[in-house]
Amino acid sequence: MTEKHPQGHKYDMPDARGHFGPYGGIFVAETLMPAITELNEAYQRYLDDPEFIAELDADLRDYVGRPSPLYHAQRWSEHLGGAQVYLKREDLNHTGAHKVNNTVGQALLAKRMGKTRIIAETGAGQHGVATATVAARLGLECVVYMGSVDVARQALNVYRMKLLGATVVPVESGSKTLKDALNEALRDWVTNIDNTFYIIGTVAGPHPYPAMVRDFQAVIGRESKQQCIDQTGRLPDALVACVGGGSNAIGLFYPFIDDKSVKMYGVEAAGDGVETGRHSAPLCAGRPGVLHGNRTYLMADDDGEIIETHSISAGLDYPGVGPEHAWLKDTGRANYVNITDDEALAGFHALTRMEGIIPALESSHALAYTMKLAPTMRKDEIIIVNLSGRGDKDMHTIMQREGIAE
Amino acid sequence: MSRLANKFAELKVSGRKALIPFITAGDPFPEFTVPLLHEMVAAGADVIELGVPFSDPMADGPVIQRASERALAHRVGLRKVLKMAIEFRKTDQTTPLVLMGYLNPIEMMGYEDFANAAQRADIDGVLTVDLPPEESEACVAFLRERGIDQIFLLAPNSDAERITKMDTVGSGYLYYVSLKGVTGAGHLNTDDVKERLELIRANTDLPVGVGFGVKDAETAKTVANLADGVVVGSALISKIEASLDDPEQAKRDIVALLKSMREAMDS
Numbered sequence: 148m149t150e151k152h153p154q155g156h157k158y159d160m161p162d163a164r165g166h167f168g169p170y171g172g173i174f175v176a177e178t179l180m181p182a183i184t185e186l187n188e189a190y191q192r193y194l195d196d197p198e199f200i201a202e203l204d205a206d207l208r209d210y211v212g213r214p215s216p217l218y219h220a221q222r223w224s225e226h227l228g229g230a231q232v233y234l235k236r237e238d239l240n241h242t243g244a245h246k247v248n249n250t251v252g253q254a255l256l257a258k259r260m261g262k263t264r265i266i267a268e269t270g271a272g273q274h275g276v277a278t279a280t281v282a283a284r285l286g287l288e289c290v291v292y293m294g295s296v297d298v299a300r301q302a303l304n305v306y307r308m309k310l311l312g313a314t315v316v317p318v319e320s321g322s323k324t325l326k327d328a329l330n331e332a333l334r335d336w337v338t339n340i341d342n343t344f345y346i347i348g349t350v351a352g353p354h355p356y357p358a359m360v361r362d363f364q365a366v367i368g369r370e371s372k373q374q375c376i377d378q379t380g381r382l383p384d385a386l387v388a389c390v391g392g393g394s395n396a397i398g399l400f401y402p403f404i405d406d407k408s409v410k411m412y413g414v415e416a417a418g419d420g421v422e423t424g425r426h427s428a429p430l431c432a433g434r435p436g437v438l439h440g441n442r443t444y445l446m447a448d449d450d451g452e453i454i455e456t457h458s459i460s461a462g463l464d465y466p467g468v469g470p471e472h473a474w475l476k477d478t479g480r481a482n483y484v485n486i487t488d489d490e491a492l493a494g495f496h497a498l499t500r501m502e503g504i505i506p507a508l509e510s511s512h513a514l515a516y517t518m519k520l521a522p523t524m525r526k527d528e529i530i531i532v533n534l535s536g537r538g539d540k541d542m543h544t545i546m547q548r549e550g551i552a553e
Numbered sequence: 554m555s556r557l558a559n560k561f562a563e564l565k566v567s568g569r570k571a572l573i574p575f576i577t578a579g580d581p582f583p584e585f586t587v588p589l590l591h592e593m594v595a596a597g598a599d600v601i602e603l604g605v606p607f608s609d610p611m612a613d614g615p616v617i618q619r620a621s622e623r624a625l626a627h628r629v630g631l632r633k634v635l636k637m638a639i640e641f642r643k644t645d646q647t648t649p650l651v652l653m654g655y656l657n658p659i660e661m662m663g664y665e666d667f668a669n670a671a672q673r674a675d676i677d678g679v680l681t682v683d684l685p686p687e688e689s690e691a692c693v694a695f696l697r698e699r700g701i702d703q704i705f706l707l708a709p710n711s712d713a714e715r716i717t718k719m720d721t722v723g724s725g726y727l728y729y730v731s732l733k734g735v736t737g738a739g740h741l742n743t744d745d746v747k748e749r750l751e752l753i754r755a756n757t758d759l760p761v762g763v764g765f766g767v768k769d770a771e772t773a774k775t776v777a778n779l780a781d782g783v784v785v786g787s788a789l790i791s792k793i794e795a796s797l798d799d800p801e802q803a804k805r806d807i808v809a810l811l812k813s814m815r816e817a818m819d820s
Contacts, residue, residue: 164687174656174683176612178708178730180715320618321608333611338734340710437656437683438609450630451658453608 158404160474165354165441168477170470173353175440178337186344187355189260194362199255206251207366210284211241213248215367217374217531223501230384230524232517234534235371235399238506244536245367245395246277250346252363254281257344264288264343268332270297270325270391271462271509272304273536274348279313289313292331294324297461304540322455325391325465329439349392350469353440357469364398371531372402379529385410385520388533389512390483391427391463393472395535400481410482413472414516416458417485427456429468430476430483443470459488459544460508462536490515495538495545507536508544556649556677557702557725560599561760561781570777570818571726572597573762574811575653575786577604577620578637579629581793585800587640589807594648596808597815600762602680602784605634605654612682614734616787619794631658631667638674651678651704651725659692668695678702678725686715686722693722706730709749713756720757726782729753732765741766743775750779769810770817777818785814 165171173183193199207213216236224232237245250267257265265282268291269275275291282289291308295317298305308315321327329352336345350357350364375383386403388396390413403409415428426432429444436445438453446454446466458464475481486494491508494515499505506514510533517532524530538545554562564571574593578586590601606624610617631654638650652671659667659681671679679696681689686705693703702725707716709731719727731746746763753761763776764784776783789807796803 172688173685174688175685176682176708177685177706177711177715178612178734180685180708181710181712320615320622326609330609330611334614334734337612434661436660439611440683442660445657447657447661448630449661450632451607451661452625452630453657 160471161354161358165358167471167474169435170442170473171354171357172442173440174437174442175353176337179333182336182340183353185260189256190355190359193256193259199259203252203255206255207248211247211251212239213366214370214374215239217371217378219378220502223498224521226501227518227521229521229526230528230530231526232521233375233383233529233531234504235367235531237367237395237533237535238504238510238537242273242277242280243539244273244277244507245364245398245533246274246348247280248366248398249348249360249363249394250274250277250281253344253346254285257287257346258285260344262342262344264290264339265346266290266292266332266335266343267346267348268292268325268328269348270328270464271460272297272301272308272540273462275313275315276304276307276311278346278348279308279311282313283311290335291315292318292328292335294318294322294328296323297325297328300544301461301540302543324456325461326453349394350397350471351392351439351441351443351467357441357471360394361397361401361471364394365401367395367398367533368400368402371399375529375531382406382409383529383531384408384524385412385530387412387414387513387517387520387530389414389463389509389535390430390468390472391416391465391509392467393469395533397469397471399531399533400475404480411475411480412516412520413481413483414512415483415485416460416463416512417487418457418459420487421485425457426485427458427463427465428485429466430472431485435473438467441470443467443473444476459491459548460512462507462509463512484516486512486515492545492548494518504534505538506534507538508541510535555700555702555725556647557600560649561726564599570780571599571760571762571782572773572811572815572818573600573602573782573784574598574789575602575604575784576789577606577617577624578634579606579624579627580620580790581623581797581800583627583629583633586637589804590641591645592804592808593811594645596811598648598811600649600651600782602651602653602786603634603638605631605652605658607655607658610655614787616790616794620790631662635670635674638676642675649677651680652676653680654682656681656684664692664695668699668701671696671701672699676701678704680704680706680728682706686718689722704728707753709745713752716753716756720759723759726760726762727753727757728784729761729763729780730765731763741772741775746776747779770813773814774817783814783818
């Protein structure tokens with residue numbers, strides 16, 4: 148982690164109370180307020196603390212395996228016939244996804260705050276695994292909330308969490324997916340506030356989470372920028388990343404926000420197609436509202452009730468999105484597009500066959516959009532795609548959907 | 554003077570404490586609610602908190618979550634709850650009615666439209682669980698213009714500074730949540746409540762209702778000895794849940810529980 152705002156960095160969101168324009172903020176029950184205040188103070192204190200940063204950098208290097216490579220997917224680029232596609236290999240991190248960048252950071256914070264118990268919510272299970280991993284390493288008690296629908300479709304990750312010593316609590320309320328896991332984790336936090344640190348896995352939740360998780364994930368974009376310059380002598384022309392809550396996307400985008408020549412594409416999950424209503428694309432097809440502690444784009448009906456979402460990828464199956472993405476959308480700095488389940492599967496297979504890399508279904512949405520974008524660009528242009536996770540966890544889902552390939 | 558301020562002033566004169574039942578509108582079905590409100594008033598309720606069902610009730614325990622789910626299965630949302638309030642007012646012009654729920658339904662309607670609709674429904678107060686004072690300015694302004702009180706929560710860990718903040722932006726009464734946790738959890742610690750109420754009263758003149766952990770006549774009496782109002786929610790909804798196949802029985806059980814609380818509080 149280098150300094151918060153590199154020199155000449157003009158973008159300075161959020162404000163002191165966590166607002167990205169009209170979005171973000173702190174919308175929580177009073178019982179959570181003191182915990183949020185305590186967390187915010189700790190975060191502000193350690194953000195620029197050289198000792199904290201040195202410890203975090205060492206962990207990212209020696210435990211996570213950073214920097215992750217920036218890989219030129221030459222064969223795939225040639226096949227697509229347009230821009231040169233570079234993959235930021237977050238799938239090669241310890242535990243197999245970008246999620247660990249954030250859990251390592253928040254766990255160090257928890258340790259400094261003297262918390263002995265860690266809780267987390269998880270959708271695909273990647274954040275749950277990444278949290279259970281750091282909890283095991285630090286000897287902290289760990290409870291992970293996971294919707295029972297996700298427990299069923301991500302059995303492998305549930306088992307990994309249990310091996311790591313975490314208690315996985317299946318959540319049976321509501322739609323039994325990520326949003327309900329988040330509700331349940333908030334309820335736990337409010338009840339056990341004195342000894343418990345809540346590691347939120349995405350750039351959502353009340354302030355300071357959206358800013359804090361972004362700052363821990365921004366290592367993705369900082370490395371990408373340097374690696375791109377080292378390998379090609381210049382900045383990329385476009386960035387592509389999938390957006391559920393949006394942590395891997397903001398991690399890649401953030402260090403490039405002031406580089407106006409770099410276009411940004413956040414790819415939401417269109418599920419069966421945005422027009423069917425069975426999707427998880429609040430930025431493309433939702434409207435602003437308040438959920439889980441912040442104001443952002445949501446999928447809700449006219450009464451403000453949250454609509455059940457759908458995506459083949461559990462990690463994108465969430466009705467909200469980080470408030471900073473809402474702001475980047477409204478200001479036009481980033482573009483938000485969507486990819487259906489079927490298109491994502493095509494992206495999954497393309498990368499697997501062309502480059503020998505099996506991507507996560509979440510990341511496959513970004514790959515599928517790249518398949519549309521790259522051919523529209525010149526061969527000397529550069530796209531960086533965030534390959535946010537590896538696909539091992541999704542084998543079961545894909546086998547069920549497609550049958551076992553001969 | 555608002556209906557709420559009036560009610561608390563009246564109670565003070567007569568040396569009584571407010572009994573404030575909470576139920577979720579539309580639980581277990583929409584037609585159940587308005588008659589139940591009237592019966593609760595007859596049983597001794599002074600103020601009613603009417604819960605607006607929400608798909609993601611983050612601060613509620615399993616009992617109220619399930620109440621929300623039962624109501625939402627009948628598609629009872631903010632608009633229908635406002636209609637119920639209008640229905641209630643046709644035959645009861647005196648009992649203060651407070652809407653309690655989460656912010657998103659109000660956001661989707663828009664603050665001004667909501668304030669207008671609440672005024673048309675003759676709502677007396679609004680308690681929005683996930684709207685802390687820092688974010689409440691815009692919404693409160695619209696409500697205040699229309700004489701509607703915005704009621705805020707206080708928690709066991711709220712310090713003097715926060716209590717002062719609630720006192721500034723809030724009106725009607727303050728609702729002290731006597732437990733760390735979600736609704737319907739745990740046991741009441743009388744000494745703790747007593748101590749906290751001293752701090753609260755040192756920083757506000759607003760009446761203070763206490764909830765979370767009130768489940769029977771005995772706990773109601775204990776709280777009434779300390780606070781200005783006694784809020785009971787999960788214990789009532791548990792009665793609905795216990796008799797889903799016989800809602801009339803649930804109604805009788807709720808009335809009996811409220812009567813026993815009223816009696817204990819007044820003795």
